[in-house]
Amino acid sequence: MAADDNGFAGSQRRPARDWSLIGLSACFLLLVAAVLATIWLTIRMQQASELVTHTLEVENELSIVLSRLQDAETSGRGFLLTGRSDFLQPYDEAVAALPRELARLRERIGDNPRQVAALTQLQVRAGQRLRHIRISVDNYWRGTPTTPEHFLRGKAIMDEARDAITAMKEEEARLLEARTATAGRRAALLALSLVASVVLVLAFGLLALRGNRRRLADAVAARDALTEVNRQLTAEAENREVAETKVRQMQKIEAVGQLTGGIAHDFNNMLTLVIGSLDLGRRKLEKGELAKVEKCMGNAMEGAQHAAQLTARLLAFSRQQPLAPQPLDANKLVGGMSELLRRTIGEQLRMETVLAGGLWRTYIDPNQLESAIVNLCLNARDATLDGGKLTIETANAHLDEDYAADHPGIEAGQYVLISVTDTGAGMPPEVMERAFDPFYTTKGPGRGTGLGLSQVYGFVRQSQGHLKIYSEAGHGTTVKLYLPRYRGDEDVPAEVAEVPDLPRARDHEIILVVEDDDRVRHVSVDALRELGYTVVQASDGNQALAVLAVQPLVGLLFTDVVMPDMNGRQLAQKAQEAKPDLKVLYTTGYTRNAIVHNGMLDSDVALLAKPFTVEQLARKVRQVLDETVTAEDVTA
Numbered sequence: 001m002a003a004d005d006n007g008f009a010g011s012q013r014r015p016a017r018d019w020s021l022i023g024l025s026a027c028f029l030l031l032v033a034a035v036l037a038t039i040w041l042t043i044r045m046q047q048a049s050e051l052v053t054h055t056l057e058v059e060n061e062l063s064i065v066l067s068r069l070q071d072a073e074t075s076g077r078g079f080l081l082t083g084r085s086d087f088l089q090p091y092d093e094a095v096a097a098l099p100r101e102l103a104r105l106r107e108r109i110g111d112n113p114r115q116v117a118a119l120t121q122l123q124v125r126a127g128q129r130l131r132h133i134r135i136s137v138d139n140y141w142r143g144t145p146t147t148p149e150h151f152l153r154g155k156a157i158m159d160e161a162r163d164a165i166t167a168m169k170e171e172e173a174r175l176l177e178a179r180t181a182t183a184g185r186r187a188a189l190l191a192l193s194l195v196a197s198v199v200l201v202l203a204f205g206l207l208a209l210r211g212n213r214r215r216l217a218d219a220v221a222a223r224d225a226l227t228e229v230n231r232q233l234t235a236e237a238e239n240r241e242v243a244e245t246k247v248r249q250m251q252k253i254e255a256v257g258q259l260t261g262g263i264a265h266d267f268n269n270m271l272t273l274v275i276g277s278l279d280l281g282r283r284k285l286e287k288g289e290l291a292k293v294e295k296c297m298g299n300a301m302e303g304a305q306h307a308a309q310l311t312a313r314l315l316a317f318s319r320q321q322p323l324a325p326q327p328l329d330a331n332k333l334v335g336g337m338s339e340l341l342r343r344t345i346g347e348q349l350r351m352e353t354v355l356a357g358g359l360w361r362t363y364i365d366p367n368q369l370e371s372a373i374v375n376l377c378l379n380a381r382d383a384t385l386d387g388g389k390l391t392i393e394t395a396n397a398h399l400d401e402d403y404a405a406d407h408p409g410i411e412a413g414q415y416v417l418i419s420v421t422d423t424g425a426g427m428p429p430e431v432m433e434r435a436f437d438p439f440y441t442t443k444g445p446g447r448g449t450g451l452g453l454s455q456v457y458g459f460v461r462q463s464q465g466h467l468k469i470y471s472e473a474g475h476g477t478t479v480k481l482y483l484p485r486y487r488g489d490e491d492v493p494a495e496v497a498e499v500p501d502l503p504r505a506r507d508h509e510i511i512l513v514v515e516d517d518d519r520v521r522h523v524s525v526d527a528l529r530e531l532g533y534t535v536v537q538a539s540d541g542n543q544a545l546a547v548l549a550v551q552p553l554v555g556l557l558f559t560d561v562v563m564p565d566m567n568g569r570q571l572a573q574k575a576q577e578a579k580p581d582l583k584v585l586y587t588t589g590y591t592r593n594a595i596v597h598n599g600m601l602d603s604d605v606a607l608l609a610k611p612f613t614v615e616q617l618a619r620k621v622r623q624v625l626d627e628t629v630t631a632e633d634v635t636a
Helices: 001-080 084-110 111-143 150-288 292-318 330-345 366-383 401-406 429-433 451-462 518-530 541-550 569-576 613-625
Strands: 325-329 349-354 362-364 390-401 413-422 466-471 477-484 510-513 535-536 556-562 583-588 605-611
Touching: 001 084, 001 111, 084 111, 084 330, 084 466, 111 510, 150 292, 150 605, 292 451, 330 366, 330 390, 330 413, 362 366, 362 477, 366 413, 366 451, 366 541, 390 429, 429 518, 451 466, 451 477, 510 518, 510 541, 518 535, 518 613, 535 541, 541 556, 541 569, 556 569, 556 613, 569 583, 583 613, 605 613
Parallel strands: 349 390, 510 535, 510 556, 556 583, 583 605
Antiparallel strands: 325 362, 390 413, 413 477, 466 477
């Protein structure tokens, strides 16, 4: 029964609300109709008033025409009586003015055929009367008497003209009466319409007030109910946010765990190779098996180099590797890599390069870009095991505002596009979503670290570029690198000649080595002394400044960047204030902002990244000592 009672009550309330809305709608429509009728009546009344004015203007112009004819007749009669030419002035004015006035009159009555016919008759009679006067004047000048019949005919023509004007005035009077009556009726209708509009407005207001009171009560009840629902939703949202925060934290922990596990796995493999090879080498050395010692040392070096490459890839993924960009023609770089790439991917893939004409230059680290392209080609090779085609293409590209809005962090503008396309297995959506995750790989065990694409992604984003993958399972993959367009002047870096032999010290050159890690510092010192340099050392910046004060012949400061109290950049600035010709070579395993800003090396910086070999150290030290170092000379 409760349900029926509620339903019945609801059905009783709804019609009341519906009738109220119908009444309001009807009143509103009537009000609109009254307003439109008022507007129409106002326009029609204005038109009637204009017609009345028009009739008065026509009557006035008819009087003017009649006056002109009478003045011309009087002028001719006065001339004939006196013989004075000045009496002909009104006649001459009538001859000049009447055609214009009759033409203007015709324009005004052009919509009334009866008046047009009468005007035509008037125009004929006016012309005839003016010609009769002219004949009388001409006869006078010739001395020929004018006959009485001529004067009688002129009088008859003038009477006909007066009759035509009288008839036209009577017609205008009739029109004036009719138009005045119409204007009066419309004025009455307008007043009635205005009264009806006022009544309807009052009725509409009363109905609206009544309906608003009822709706206000309903709105108050709805507000209270909405407040309660909103309170419940707020509590639910807070609970959901807490749950989502926990989920995000778990995802972060899972990602860190995956990253840590991947690093630990790969580093343990590499450390096993390094430690095992060194241990075997020591045992072989004790036994005097020198040939086997060299092999063990080579294995240890290989493991250490793999570890260094892994660290470099991690820095690239985290966008914290120091980059040395320069203006670059991507066509030349890709064209120059073609042979290397063919040897790298093997013969199972057909490789094709499509280089765009008129390609813009980009501003990028060429070494890192080469590494990125090689990584993409290796991925393409592994995805196309049964043969296929690999295409490397360059083009000019423009990313518009809509694309940038759909991809946060991407700036709209012009880019140089390098795309790598394969006809391999492709990627399903769930794989594409994780393609850039570190240590995520679909390759089998031992066939990849899972850092290739993440390294490329980190490098491109650090270079202010954009990377996009297009793929479909069974239909291949396209990876597009959008590199920022370079608009500066051409700046071709000087080529550094290859030195076949290991560069060594010259003329008792002195190097100051500053490193807070004792073991790393001793390795650097021993390596430089092995190369023939005189080496002094310091464990921090303050000690280094003290050494420089007592040893003014130091030609090169070889300093770590990250040190306590005073970093390498600050040390170099203070040292060069005291010794302006002092050259500086930085070294670091990781740096954020001392010599790197926005991911790019400062223009006056030479850097040798850790870890480095004795050969790399020898060549970099020799380069800094022999040349003026620019950003293009720097190698990470």
